[in-house]
Amino acid sequence: MIATASSINAQPTLKTWYFAEGSTAPILPFEEEILIGNPTGTDAVVNLRFFPQDGSAPIPGQLTVKAYSRGGVNARQFTGANFGFAVELTASADVVVERSMYWGGGLFNFGPLYNPGTVSDMRAGHSSNGVNATQTTWSFAEGSAGFFQTYVLISNPGTLAANVRVNYLTSAGELVTVNDVVPSGQRRTYFANDALAQQLGPRSQFDFAIEVTSDVGVVAERAMYWNNFQGGHVTAGVTPQPAWLFAEGAQYAGALDTYVLLFNPNTEPIDVEVNFYGPGGLLQPVLVHMQPRTRAQVFAGDPAYPALQNTGFSISVVSVGSKPFVAERAVYKAGATLGDGTVATGASEAARKWGFADGQEGGFLQYQSPADADRRLFTTYYLVLNNTDTDATVRGVFYLEDDNSNVGTEVTITVPARSRGQFAPQTIPALHNRKFAAFFESDVPVVMERAMYWGNGMRGAHATGGTILPDTLPTLASPTAPPPPSLTGISPTRGNPSGGTLVTITGANLGLTADTTVSFGITGTPRQNVIVNNANSISVVTPPSGRGLASVIITTKGVPLELVGAFEFADPFAAGPAVSYGDLYGVIVSLAAARPFDLANSCREHGGNNRFMFEVVAELRRRFNTNRWGLNWKRGNVGDLSQDIVTYYSGPEGSAMPNSTQVRLYDIIGGHCGNASPFWVDQTAATRAAGAIGRWTVAPMCSDARYRDAKLNNGEWMFPECR
Numbered sequence: 001m002i003a004t005a006s007s008i009n010a011q012p013t014l015k016t017w018y019f020a021e022g023s024t025a026p027i028l029p030f031e032e033e034i035l036i037g038n039p040t041g042t043d044a045v046v047n048l049r050f051f052p053q054d055g056s057a058p059i060p061g062q063l064t065v066k067a068y069s070r071g072g073v074n075a076r077q078f079t080g081a082n083f084g085f086a087v088e089l090t091a092s093a094d095v096v097v098e099r100s101m102y103w104g105g106g107l108f109n110f111g112p113l114y115n116p117g118t119v120s121d122m123r124a125g126h127s128s129n130g131v132n133a134t135q136t137t138w139s140f141a142e143g144s145a146g147f148f149q150t151y152v153l154i155s156n157p158g159t160l161a162a163n164v165r166v167n168y169l170t171s172a173g174e175l176v177t178v179n180d181v182v183p184s185g186q187r188r189t190y191f192a193n194d195a196l197a198q199q200l201g202p203r204s205q206f207d208f209a210i211e212v213t214s215d216v217g218v219v220a221e222r223a224m225y226w227n228n229f230q231g232g233h234v235t236a237g238v239t240p241q242p243a244w245l246f247a248e249g250a251q252y253a254g255a256l257d258t259y260v261l262l263f264n265p266n267t268e269p270i271d272v273e274v275n276f277y278g279p280g281g282l283l284q285p286v287l288v289h290m291q292p293r294t295r296a297q298v299f300a301g302d303p304a305y306p307a308l309q310n311t312g313f314s315i316s317v318v319s320v321g322s323k324p325f326v327a328e329r330a331v332y333k334a335g336a337t338l339g340d341g342t343v344a345t346g347a348s349e350a351a352r353k354w355g356f357a358d359g360q361e362g363g364f365l366q367y368q369s370p371a372d373a374d375r376r377l378f379t380t381y382y383l384v385l386n387n388t389d390t391d392a393t394v395r396g397v398f399y400l401e402d403d404n405s406n407v408g409t410e411v412t413i414t415v416p417a418r419s420r421g422q423f424a425p426q427t428i429p430a431l432h433n434r435k436f437a438a439f440f441e442s443d444v445p446v447v448m449e450r451a452m453y454w455g456n457g458m459r460g461a462h463a464t465g466g467t468i469l470p471d472t473l474p475t476l477a478s479p480t481a482p483p484p485p486s487l488t489g490i491s492p493t494r495g496n497p498s499g500g501t502l503v504t505i506t507g508a509n510l511g512l513t514a515d516t517t518v519s520f521g522i523t524g525t526p527r528q529n530v531i532v533n534n535a536n537s538i539s540v541v542t543p544p545s546g547r548g549l550a551s552v553i554i555t556t557k558g559v560p561l562e563l564v565g566a567f568e569f570a571d572p573f574a575a576g577p578a579v580s581y582g583d584l585y586g587v588i589v590s591l592a593a594a595r596p597f598d599l600a601n602s603c604r605e606h607g608g609n610n611r612f613m614f615e616v617v618a619e620l621r622r623r624f625n626t627n628r629w630g631l632n633w634k635r636g637n638v639g640d641l642s643q644d645i646v647t648y649y650s651g652p653e654g655s656a657m658p659n660s661t662q663v664r665l666y667d668i669i670g671g672h673c674g675n676a677s678p679f680w681v682d683q684t685a686a687t688r689a690a691g692a693i694g695r696w697t698v699a700p701m702c703s704d705a706r707y708r709d710a711k712l713n714n715g716e717w718m719f720p721e722c723r
Contacts, residue, residue, distance in 0.1 A: 013132050013133075014091075014094035014095060014096065014132065014467075014469070014470070015090060015091050015092070015093070015094060015095070016088075016089070016090050016091075016132055016133070017088070017089040017090075017091075017095075017097040017130035017131070017132060018086070018087070018088055018089075018130055018131050018132070018133075018134065018155065018157060018219040019086060019087045019099050019128070019130050019131075019155070019219070019221070019236075020086045020153040020154055020155040020187065020218075020219040020220055020221040020236070021086070021099070021101075021128070021153045021221040021223055021234055022050070022075060022079075022084065022085045022086055022087055022099065022101075022187075023082065023083060023084050023085070023101065024075055024076045024079055024080070024081055024082050025081070025082070025083045025084070026081045028103040028104060028105070028229060029081070029103065029106070029107060029120075030101055030102070030103045031074065031076065031101065031102050031103065031107060031108050031120060032074070032075035032076070032099065032100070032101045033072055033073070033074055033075070033099070033100045033101075033102075034048070034072070034073050034075060034087065034089070034097065034098075034099050035070065035071075035072050035097070035098045035099070035100065035357040035358045035437070036063075036065045036070065036071045036072070036073075036089075036091075036095050036096070036097050036357055036437075037065075037069075037070050037095060037096040037097075037355055037356065037357040037399065037437025037438075037439070038065045038066065038067060038068065038069055038070070038071070038093060038094075038095050038399070038437070039068070039094065039095075039096065039355055039397075039399075039437070039439045039469065039473060039476060040067060040068070040093045040094055040095075040473075040474075041067045041068065041474070041477065042067055042092070042093045043064055043065070043066050043067050043092075043093070043405075044064065044065045044067075044091045044092055044093040044094075044095050045062065045064050045091065045092040046062065046063050046064070046065060046071075046089055046090070046091045046092075046095065047060070047061070047062050047089070047090050047091075048060065048061035048062065048063075048073075048078065048087055048088070048089050049061075049087065049088045049157070049185075050075070050078060050079050050082075050085045050086070050087050051085055051086040051087070051088070051155055051156075051157065051185050051186055051187045052079070052082060052084070052085045052186075052187065053083060053084035053085060053186070053187045053188065053189060054082075054083070054084075055183075055186065057185075058185050059078055059079055059085075060078075061073070061077075061078040065091075065095065066402075066404070066405040067093075067405045067406065068399050068405050068406035068408075068476075068477050068479065069399045069400065069401065069402060069404075069405055069406070069407070069437070070357065070359075070399055070400065070401040070435065070436055070437035071401065072401055072435065074108070074110075075087070076107075084153075084187060084189055085187055086153070086155030086157070086187040086219065087099070088155075088157045089130070094469075094470075094473065095357075096129070096355035096356065096357045096437065096439075096467045096469075097129065097130045097357055098127055098128065098129045098130065098356070098357040098358045098464060099127065099128055099129075099130065100125060100126070100127040100358055100462065101125055101126055101127070101234075102120060102122045102124070102125035102367075102460070103120070103122075103123065103124065103125065103229060103232075104120050104121040104122055104123035104124065104229075105118055105119075105120055105121040105123070106118030106119045106120045106121070106369075107119070107120055108120055108366045108367065109365060109366050109367065109368055109369060110366055118369070119367075119368070119369035119371075119372070120367070121369075121372065121374075122367060122376050122454065122455060122459075122460055123229070123230055123340075123459065123460065124229065124230060124231045124232050124340040124459075124460050125232070125340070125454075125460050125461075125462050126223070126232050126233045126234040126342075126343075126462045127234070127358060127452070127462035127463070127464050128221065128234050128235055128236055128464055129236070129356075129357070129464050129465070129466075129467050130236070131219060131236050133217070134157065134158065134216075134217025134218055134219055135217055135218070135219075135237075135239070136213060136214050136215065136216070136217060136218070137211070137212065137213050137214075137239070138211070138212040138218075138219075138220035138236075138237025138238070138239075139209070139210070139211050139212075139237055139238055139239065139240055139263060139265055139326045140209060140210040140211075140220075140222045140235070140237055140238075140263070140326065140328070141209055141261040141262055141263040141295065141326040141327055141328040142209070142210075142222070142224070142235075142261040142295075142328045142330060142343065143168065143192055143206075143207070143208040143209060143210050143222065143224075143295070144205065144206065144207050144208070144224065145192050145193040145196050145197070145205065145206040145208075146193075146203065146204050146205030146206060147205060147226055147227075147338075148224050148225070148226045149191070149193055149224065149225045149226065150191075150192040150193065150210075150222065150223075150224050151189055151190065151191055151192065151222070151223045151224070151225075152166050152189070152190040152192060152210060152212065152220065152221075152222055153187065153188075153189055153190075153220065153221045153222070153223060154166075154182055154187070154188050154190070154212060154214075154218050154219070154220050155182075155186075155187045155218060155219040155220075156182040156183065156184055156185065156186055156187075156214075156216070156218050156219075157185065157219065158184060158216055158217055158218075159184050160184060160216050161181050161182065161183050161184055161216075162181065162182040162183075162184075162214045162215065162216045162217075162218050163179070163180075163181055163214065163215045163216075164179070164180055164181070164182055164188075164212060164213065164214045164218060165177060165178070165179050165212070165213045165214070166178040166179075166180075166190050166195075166210065166211075166212055167210065167211040167212075167213070168192055168195060168196055168206075168208045168209075168210060169208055169209045169210070169211065169263070169293050169294060169295060170196075170200075170206055170207065170208045170294070170295065171207045171208065171294060171295050171296065172294075173291060173293070173294050174200060175293070176195055176196050176199045176200060176208075178190055178195050182214075182218065192206075192208070192210070193206075196208070207295060207297070208295055209261075209263035209265075209294070209295035209326070210222055210237075211265065212237060219236070220236070220237040221234055221235065221236050221237065222234065222235060222237070224343075226338060226341075227337055227338050227339075230337070230338075230339065230340070231332070231333070231338060231339055231340040231341050232340070232341075233330065233341050233342055233343040233462065234343070235328065235343050235344065235345050235464075236345070238326060238345045238348075239324075240263075240265050240324035240325050240326050241324055241325070241326075241348035242318065242319050242322040242323060242324055242325070243316070243317065243318045243319070243322075243348060243349075244316075244317045244318075244326075244327035244345075244346030244347070244348060245314075245315070245316055245317075245346050245347045245348075245349075245350065245385060245387060245447045246260075246314060246315040246316075246317075246327075246329045246344065246346045246347075246385070246447070246449065247314050247383035247384060247385035247420060247447050247448055247449040248312075248314070248329070248331070248344070248383045248449045248451055248463065249276065249300065249312065249313045249314060249315050249329060249331070250311070250312045250313070250331060251300040251301050251308045251309055251310065251311065251313075252310050252311075252334075253301075253309065253310060253334075254334055254335060255333070255334055255335075256331055256332070256333065256334060257299070257300070257301050257331065257332045257334045258299075258300040258301070258329065258330070258331050259297050259298065259299050259300070259329070259330045259331075259332075260274050260297065260298040260300075260315060260317060260327060260328075260329055261295070261296075261297050261327065261328040261329070261330060262274075262288060262290060262295065262296045262297065262298070262317070262325060262326070262327055263294075263295050263325060263326040263327075264290040264291070264292060264293060264294055264295075264296075264323075264325050265293060265324065265325065265326065266292055266293070266323055266324070266325070267292050267293065268292055268323075269289065269290060269291055269292060270289075270290050270319050270320070270321070270323045270325060271287060271288070271289050271290070271319070271320040271321075272287070272288045272290060272296075272317060272318070272319050272320070272325060272327075273285065273286070273287055273288075273316075273317070273318050273319075273320065274286040274287075274288060274298050274315065274316075274317050275315070275316045275317075275318075276300065276305075276307075276308055276313045276314075276315055277313055277314045277315070277316065277418065277419075277420070278311060278312070278313050279416075279419050279420065281418055283307045283308060283311070283313055284305045284307045284308050286298050286305070290325070300313075312420075313420075314383075314385045314387075314420045314447075315329060315346075316387065317346065326345075327345070327346050328343055328344065328345050328346070329343065329344055329346065330342065330343045331343075331461075331463070333458070333461065339459070340459065340460045340461045340462075341461065342451065342461050342462050342463035343463070344449055344463050344464055344465050345465060346447075346465065347447045347448075347465055347466075347468075349445075350385075350387060350388075350445030350446055350447050351445055351446070351447075351468040351469070352441065352442050352443070352444070352445055352446075352471060353439070353440065353441055353442070353468065353469035353470070353471065353473060354439070354440045354446075354448040354466035354467065354468060354469060355437070355438070355439045355440075355466060355467045355469050356382065356437060356438045356439075356448075356450050356464075356466050356467070357437050357467075358437075358450065358452070358464075359380050359382075359398065359425060359431070359435065359436040359437065359438045359450070359452075360378040360380055360434075360435050360436075360452065360454075361378060361379060361380055361425040361426055361428075361431045361432055361433065361434060361436075361512070362377055362378060362432050362433035362434070362512050362532070362534065362535070363375045363376070363377045363378070363433055363532065363533050363534040363535075364378070364433070364435070364534055365533075365534050365536070365537075367454075368533060368534065373456075374455055374456045374459075375531065375533050375534075376454050376455050376460075377454065377455070377513075378452060378453070378454045379425075379426055379452070379453050379454075379458075380424075380425050380450065380451070380452045380453075381422050381423070381424055381450065381451045381452075382396065382422060382423040382438055382440070382448060382449070382450050383420060383421075383422050383448065383449045383450070383451065384413075384415050384420065384421045384422060384423070384440075384442075384446050384447075384448055385420050385446060385447040385448070386415040386416065386417060386418065386419055386420070386421070386444065386446050387418065387445075387446075387447065388417060388418070388444050388445065388446075389417050389418065390417055390444050391414055391415065391416050391417055391444075392414065392415040392417075392421075392442050392443060392444045392446050393412060393413075393414055393442065393443045394412065394413055394414075394415055394421070394423075394440055394441070394442045394446060395410060395411075395412045395440065395441045395442075395476075396410060396411045396412070396413070396423045396438060396439070396440050397410045397438070397439045397440070397441075397476040397477075397478070397479065398410065398411075398425070398428070398430070398431055398436045398437070398438050398439075398479070399436060399437050399439070399479060400431075400434050400435070400436045400479075400482060401434070401435040401436060401437075402482070404480075406477055406479050406480055407479055407480050407481075407482050408430065408431075408436060408479035408480075408482070409428060409430035409431065409479055409481065409482075410476075410478060410479060411423060411428055415446065423438070423440075426512065426514070429511055429515065429557040429558065430481060430482055432510075432511045432512045432515070432535075432557060433509075433510060433511070433512065433532065433534050433535035434482070434535065438450070439469070439476050440466075441475070441476060447465075448465070448466040449463060449464065449465050449466060450463060450464055450466065451463040482509060483508070483509055484509060484557070484559050485507060485508065485509040485510050485511060485556050485557050485559050485561060486507050486508050486509065486561065487505065487506070487507040487552075487554065487561045487562075487563055488506045488507050488508070489505070489506050489563070489566070490503055490504070490505050490506070490552055490563055490566050490567055491503065491504050491506075491711075491714075491715030491716070492711070492714075492715055492716035492717050492720075493566060493567055493568060493714075493715070493716060494567070494568045494569075494570045494572075494716055494720065495542050495567065495568075495569060495570070495572075495720075495723075496542075496569070496570075496571070496572050496720070496723070497544065497545055497546060497547050497569040497570070497571065498544055499541070499542050499543045499544035499545065500541060500542065500723075501541070501542040501723060502539065502540070502541055502542075502723075503539075503540050503541075503542060503567070504537055504538070504539055504540075505518070505537070505538040505540060505552065505554065505563075506536055506537055506538075507536060507537075507538075507554075507561070508535065508536055509535055509557070510532055510534075510535050510536065510537075510538060510556050510557075511532065511556035511557035512532055513527075513530060513531055513532045515556065515557060515558070516530060516532050516538065516554065516555065516556040517530070517554065517555045517556075518530050518538065518540050518552070518553070518554050519552075519553040519554075520542060520543060520545055520550040520551075520552060520553075520567055520569075521545065521550035521551055521553075523543050523544070523545045523550070524543065525540055525541070525542070525543050526543070529541040529543070532556070538554070542567070542569075545569045546569065547569050547570060547571070548568065548569060549565040549567070549568050550565070550566075550567050550568070550569060551563060551564050551565055551566065551567075552566045552567055571654075571656070572627075572720035572721045572723065573656050573657055573658050573721055574653075574654050574655065574656060574657070575627070575628055575649050575651055575652070575653055575654060575655050575656075575657050576626045576627050576628060576653065577626065577653055578626075578628070578650075578653065579624045579625075579626050579628070581620075581624060581648070583680060584620070584666075584680050585678065585679075585680035587616075587619065587620070587623065587680075588616065588668050588678040588679065588680050589678045591612075591615060591616060591619055591678075592612075592677075592678040595611075595612060595615060598611045598612035598615060599612045599669065599676050599677075599678070600676055602643065602644070602669055602672065602676055603643065603672055603673035603676070604643055605673055606673060610641065610643065610700065612669070613631065613643065613644065613645075613646065613668065613669075614631075614700075614701050614704070614707060616646055616668050617629050617630060617631060617646055617698070617701065618701075618707060618710060618718060618719075620646070621712070621718050621719075622712060622713070622718065625712055625713070625714070627657075627719075627720065627721070628648055628649040628657070629646060629647070629648055629649075630646070630647045630648075630649065630657070630663075630696045630697055630698045631645075631646060631647065631696075631697050631698055631700060631701070632645040632646070632647045632663065632665060632694045632695065632696070632697070633659065633694070633695035633696075633697055634694075635692045635693065635694075636661060636692065636693040636694065636695045637695075638659060638695060638697075641697075641700055642694075643669075643672060644667055644668055644669040644672045644679075645665050645666065645667055645668070645683065645694070646665075646666050646668055647663040647664065647665055647666070647694060647696050648663065648664045648666070649662060649663055649696050650662050650663060650664050657696050658696065658697060658699075658721075659695045659696065659697065660695065660696045661693045661694065661695055661696075662696075663684075663694045663695070663696045664682065664684045665682070665683045665684045665687055665694045666680060666681065666682055666683065667679050667680075667681045667683050668680060698719055698721055698722070699721075701719060701722065702719065702721065702722035707719050707722065708722040708723070
């Protein structure tokens with residue numbers, strides 16, 4: 001049996017939104033984003049009220065989301081570091097609102113004033129759309145304690161205190177109850193693991209459904225975490241219904257596991273039909289008999305269901321006799337250890353119009369750490385279930401997070417009857433490396449969900465069902481295309497002819513790695529050596545090439561671009577242009593004042609090191625923007641480093657410097673192994689008069705990342721010889 005549905009306006013209002021979950025806790029830490037999509041032709045003024053769990057007063061906030069656009073806000077800018085809070089949003093126009101949370105090791109990369117430390121590794125995350133009204137009863141089909149940690153979050157945005165009851169109903173028919181009072185304008189958290197263990201005794205695992213009741217309207221969500229917060233998902237509660245539809249599901253051995261979770265809130269048994277559908281129709285019917293007020297589950301990976309293995313599907317869950325119940329669908333990343341996962345409550349009916357506030361495709365600087373090779377690239381899918389006997393024509397309109405209204409793109413697809421289709425932003429160039437809201441119009445009722453993945457190997461994931469939009473919402477405006485890609489520069493601008501120089505190409509509106517090619521003149525760069533980090537940055541490892549200037553030629557989003565003569569393939573050991581410098585005693589004095597310990601500790605015979613001498617070479621290269629400054633092999637003996645001499649290569653431009661005797665020698669430390677002091681004395685003539693020579697080198701500095709990775713003010717490597 002396939003559940004049929006008609007289009008409805010399931011949302012009482014799109015101007016008010018509530019979330020019970022929220023945190024910017026410093027422990028992991030958590031980062032929270034509130035995403036707002038505006039499908040109307042009117043700018044939306046959005047007022048926020050955050051309800052802290054610590055009993056403090058609500059925290060206000062406000063932003064404006066332009067017509068036909070998406071807005072996003074980081075909750076931390078209003079709440080600071082806060083362990084827990086709920087939020088209420090009221091808008092002057094109809095909007096769609098979602099909340100996404102990420103965690104792991106640090107904060108987002110919004111710059112040193114926001115985050116002076118480690119950038120979040122975003123090991124996992126979860127997302128939920130909000131609810132539009134409070135209720136006195138909320139139900140959840142999923143809950144587990146043991147390997148999992150389950151939390152129930154309850155917000156009271158009203159003016160009266162709420163007397164709440166949290167019921168945990170186990171698969172074995174047991175009931176655990178927690179009673180509490182949630183004051184007006186407050187949020188409370190209930191840890192299911194503790195309540196179950198205290199009332200039923202310790203066990204390795206509890207599986208249960210959850211029911212929240214209150215004497216006044218409240219909002220409830222359930223959050224679950226596992227494997228030391230390597231995964232997590234969240235959902236808002238629902239009202240039991242006789243049918244649930246899910247557009248998404250997948251079962252792939254060793255990769256993805258799908259579960260359908262069921263809760264029977266009735267006082268009598270019910271039978272539930274769980275039907276899995278592929279492109280060709282029904283794949284697997286499953287009949288579940290459920291005892292009163294218990295929880296059950298169907299695992300798509302069960303060997304009893306061979307038709308579900310290594311395939312994607314949609315799911316219809318219907319009670320025999322139309323008894324109301326609750327269904328959720330959870331998908332976990334399978335493997336040696338359980339990875340991240342997603343959860344979604346189904347749609348109880350189909351609709352002609354859907355909205356999503358969140359969509360991301362590609363890379364974004366705020367999520368990226370220069371110290372981490374994982375760029376945490378995002379990919380998003382919007383899944384469409386057509387559960388009718390008629391082909392569906394579905395128009396997707398994507399409005400960008402942009403300073404202007406109505407910028408984006410639109411795509412129309414056909415979803416055959418009784419099948420599933422998808423919108424994949426990775427195939428839509430206008431959405432590459434962009435954030436956006438997504439709205440959909442269909443000529444027949446459909447069900448929609450969004451799945452989002454990020455990180456190497458799709459490390460993180462979250463998913464949510466869409467928000468049903470009223471049929472009275474005017475036809476979505478066709479967006480204006482975003483600006484085409486452009487280039488602004490490359491750094492460094494010089495590299496070794498043998499290739500292997502890591503360069504950064506900057507620009508705007510750049511496309512994804514998969515549709516971007518880079519050439520230096522006529523020499524192409526292998527695809528594995530090109531990574532588009534975000535809309536403004538491409539990392540490239542240069543290919544081997546002949547010496548000389550080369551234009552940098554890039555094709556991205558199908559648009560050819562060129563930086564004319566922007567990169568020079570040059571021998572890193574070749575001398576740059578000669579410079580005039582004079583007496584540099586003042587430079588040595590300034591450096592000694594800044595690094596007195598390094599100067600005092602410059603005698604190796606007394607257990608010191610060469611740090612002060614290295615710093616002098618680096619400072620002289622920085623000041624004079626030349627690679628001619630170096631160290632000295634003492635008396636020309638390669639491997640025997642002078643402890644107090646720096647060199648200036650005096651040979652012709654373009655000639656090879658390593659181990660050359662064409663140097664001027666400068667003593668920079670007086671009283672070296674005694675009372676060390678700044679010094680600047682040309683020892684070139686004295687050395688030659690003594691029948692000795694010097695030899696130029698920087699080799700001892702190359703083992704230290706401080707110098708190997710240093711750059712000049714123009715972005716070029718300070719020590720290209722070390723690269």
